[in-house]
Amino acid sequence: KNEVEQSPQNLTAQEGEFITINCSYSVGISALHWLQQHPGGGIVSLFMLSSGKKKHGRLIATINIQEKHSSLHITASHPRDSAVYICAVASSNYKLTFGKGTLLTVNP
Amino acid sequence: GAGVSQSPRYKVAKRGQDVALRCDPISGHVSLFWYQQALGQGPEFLTYFQNEAQLDKSGLPSDRFFAERPEGSVSTLKIQRTQQEDSAVYLCASSLARGTSSYNEQFFGPGTRLTVL
Numbered sequence: 001k002n003e004v005e006q007s008p009q010n011l012t013a014q015e016g017e018f019i020t021i022n023c024s025y026s027v028g029i030s031a032l033h034w035l036q037q038h039p040g041g042g043i044v045s046l047f048m049l050s051s052g053k054k055k056h057g058r059l060i061a062t063i064n065i066q067e068k069h070s071s072l073h074i075t076a077s078h079p080r081d082s083a084v085y086i087c088a089v090a091s092s093n094y095k096l097t098f099g100k101g102t103l104l105t106v107n108p
Numbered sequence: 109g110a111g112v113s114q115s116p117r118y119k120v121a122k123r124g125q126d127v128a129l130r131c132d133p134i135s136g137h138v139s140l141f142w143y144q145q146a147l148g149q150g151p152e153f154l155t156y157f158q159n160e161a162q163l164d165k166s167g168l169p170s171d172r173f174f175a176e177r178p179e180g181s182v183s184t185l186k187i188q189r190t191q192q193e194d195s196a197v198y199l200c201a202s203s204l205a206r207g208t209s210s211y212n213e214q215f216f217g218p219g220t221r222l223t224v225l
Contacts, residue, residue, distance in 0.1 A: 004150075031211040042114075042218030043151075043199060086150055090211035094139060094203075095164070098150030 003027050006087050006099035013106050019074040021102045023087030026068065033088040033096065034061050034072045043086070046072070077106045110134070112217035114200050120223045121190045129185045129220045133202030140183050141214060142175055143199040151199055157183060158205070190224045197221050 005024045013019055023032070034047045047054050047061040049070075054061050058077075063070040074081055087099040113132045121127050133140050139158050143151035144167075153167040159180035168175070172191075177183040187194055197219040205212035 031213075033214075035216075040221075042112075043201075043216035045213065045215065048213045088150075093211050094141070094156055094205065095153055096141075096143075096151075096214065098143075098152070100148070100150045 003091075003097050004087055004089055004099040006085075006102050008102060009100065010103045011105070013077050013104070015078060015106055015108050017077050017106075019077050019081075019104065019106075021072045021085050021087075021104070023070045023072070023099055024068060025070075025087075025089045025097075027089065027091045027097070029065075029068075029089040029091050030093065031090040032063055032070050033086075033090075034070070035086040035088060037084040037086060037101070039083075046085075074104075077104075079106045079108050082106050112200055112202050112215055114198075114217040114220050116220060117218060118221050118223075120225065122225055123190060123192060125190050125224075126186065126188045127190055127222065129187075129198050129222070131183045131185070131200030131202075131217060133181065133183070133200070134215055137202035137204055137215075138180075139203045139205040139212070139214075140177055141201040141203075142183070142185050143201065144169075145197040145199060145219070147196070151197075154185070154198075187222075190222075192224050195222055195224045 060073040084101040086101040088096045142154040145151040156164040157177045172188045200217040201214040203212040
């Protein structure tokens with residue numbers, strides 16, 4: 001069983017829809033990243049959080065440490081949000097363990 | 109300032125060839141990481157440097173993989189006698205981490221896509 005599980009694996013939405021991507025992990029962590037990866041591109045960190053909730057523009061990330069669960073929400077989705085979204089957890093002061101990613105496609 | 113850069117961005121090698129992948133971390137970043145990302149998978153940890161010291165190489169898949177960071181800045185990941193299963197995106201990341209006990213945010217480069225024919 002992977003230490004980091006993401007769902008769904010694939011998600012197709014219409015422009016304007018509210019999107020939620022979930023991440024569950026099985027180890028104790030000191031921080032959790034939500035990352036974005038475009039095809040052929042590198043990885044961009046969207047959020048790093050260890051508790052509560054963070055918001056940046058149309059993106060919101062929440063984490064529940066007790067339940068070992070985090071969610072990434074995108075409000076008013078847009079085709080340019082189409083990418084792979086990856087959850088990664090830091091179980092030590094340096095090592096990241098990644099989920100397999102969620103491929104999001106937003107259609108116009 | 110500039111982010112993490114990697115070169116080349118794409119590399120095609122014939123099976124059996126040696127390859128060298130370069131990573132330039134963000135200036136002043138102490139820690140440097142290499143990850144391997146197979147197609148359709150999340151990245152997996154390969155190795156970690158703090159300055160020039162390689163503190164963790166537990167993720168290197170075989171002794172054909174070798175990484176170095178001789179002056180504590182630029183790092184090179186070398187793969188000897190490449191095999192088809194080495195085909196992947198190799199990602200480099202750096203962080204400011206100065207030996208603290210807590211996690212420091214990592215900043216990722218664009219990756220090098222290696223294809224072994």
